[in-house]
Amino acid sequence: MKTALITGGAQRIGAQIAQTLHNDGYNIIIHYRHSKQAAETLAQELNTQRNNSATTIQAELSNLDDIKALSQSIERLDVLVNNASVFYPTPVKEATPDTWYTIMNTNLMAPFFLSQSLTNVLNKTSGCIINLVDIHAQRPLKNHAIYNISKAGIAMMTKTLAKELAPNIRVCGVSPGSIIWPENEAELTDAQKNKMLNKIALGKQGSALDIANTVLFLANSSYITGQIISVDGGRTLNQ
Ligand SMILES: NC(=O)c1ccc[n+]([C@@H]2O[C@H](COP(=O)([O-])OP(=O)(O)OC[C@H]3O[C@@H](n4cnc5c(N)ncnc54)[C@H](OP(=O)(O)O)[C@@H]3O)[C@@H](O)[C@H]2O)c1
Numbered sequence: 204m205k206t207a208l209i210t211g212g213a214q215r216i217g218a219q220i221a222q223t224l225h226n227d228g229y230n231i232i233i234h235y236r237h238s239k240q241a242a243e244t245l246a247q248e249l250n251t252q253r254n255n256s257a258t259t260i261q262a263e264l265s266n267l268d269d270i271k272a273l274s275q276s277i278e279r280l281d282v283l284v285n286n287a288s289v290f291y292p293t294p295v296k297e298a299t300p301d302t303w304y305t306i307m308n309t310n311l312m313a314p315f316f317l318s319q320s321l322t323n324v325l326n327k328t329s330g331c332i333i334n335l336v337d338i339h340a341q342r343p344l345k346n347h348a349i350y351n352i353s354k355a356g357i358a359m360m361t362k363t364l365a366k367e368l369a370p371n372i373r374v375c376g377v378s379p380g381s382i383i384w385p386e387n388e389a390e391l392t393d394a395q396k397n398k399m400l401n402k403i404a405l406g407k408q409g410s411a412l413d414i415a416n417t418v419l420f421l422a423n424s425s426y427i428t429g430q431i432i433s434v435d436g437g438r439t440l441n442q
Pocket residue numbers: 210211212213214215216217234235236237238239262263264265285286287288289290309335336337338378379380381382383384385
């Protein structure tokens with residue numbers, strides 16, 4: 204049975220990726236950091252659909268010991284989805300080393316070292332790694348310098364690992380445009396949301412399912428590696 208690990212898989216886009224890969228027959232390992240209840244509820248739903256098809260695992264991915272423990276607990280893996288991420292503004296004038304490390308460690312260091320430590324198990328299945336990037340990896344979002352840099356890093360990581368881990372492991376990326384509005388400290392005003400929506404050629408936000416279907420497509424595309432697909436409703440046409 205093919206197995207997929209989705210980091211940050213308890214909520215929002217990660218939860219939809221878990222559900223979509225599960226519908227395609229994958230067994231799912233749902234990683235979470237704080238969202239224990241949501242992760243367990245999702246695993247229960249998936250296990251109701253198919254017995255013993257979903258488990259949960261907790262890890263703080265900015266911590267290398269947690270990454271090591273998580274990797275060592277995994278015996279079989281076909282797809283690693285590096286989805287977990289943090290997103291909030293860091294205007295250059297206000298950025299601090301703490302915000303740098305928080306964002307870079309979660310968004311870039313963790314996917315790199317998780318990929319490194321799962322190479323052995325992915326080699327055994329000729330598996331793949333799929334990274335959640337962002338269209339702002341290419342064209343920056345104002346006042347989000349550290350986030351932009353972290354996503355530019357994971358875009359390059361996708362290509363460099365695709366080269367180095369071939370021919371046995373494929374590495375691809377999905378770059379979402381506007382899919383689910385950010386929450387908490389990154390929340391947008393209605394005016395900011397409208398400004399963003401006006402730049403999307405297809406005139407609306409995408410859905411988590413749009414992203415999950417692209418992850419599934421890449422997971423099952425055995426002759427694609429090193430590619431990053433933008434799923435942005437044509438937003439980059441107007442950036
Ligand atoms: N939402 C969008 O419209 C959009 C647009 C462009 C790109 N993306 C990218 O698509 C992916 C999913 O987006 P999203 O909005 O669904 O993500 P999200 O809700 O911001 O974050 C997903 C999960 O990441 C986990 N996480 C954060 N920091 C962590 C850490 N230090 N260690 C372990 N887990 C950590 C959290 O898990 P817990 O809840 O368990 O703590 C969180 O639920 C992200 O990579 C994002 O950058 C999203």
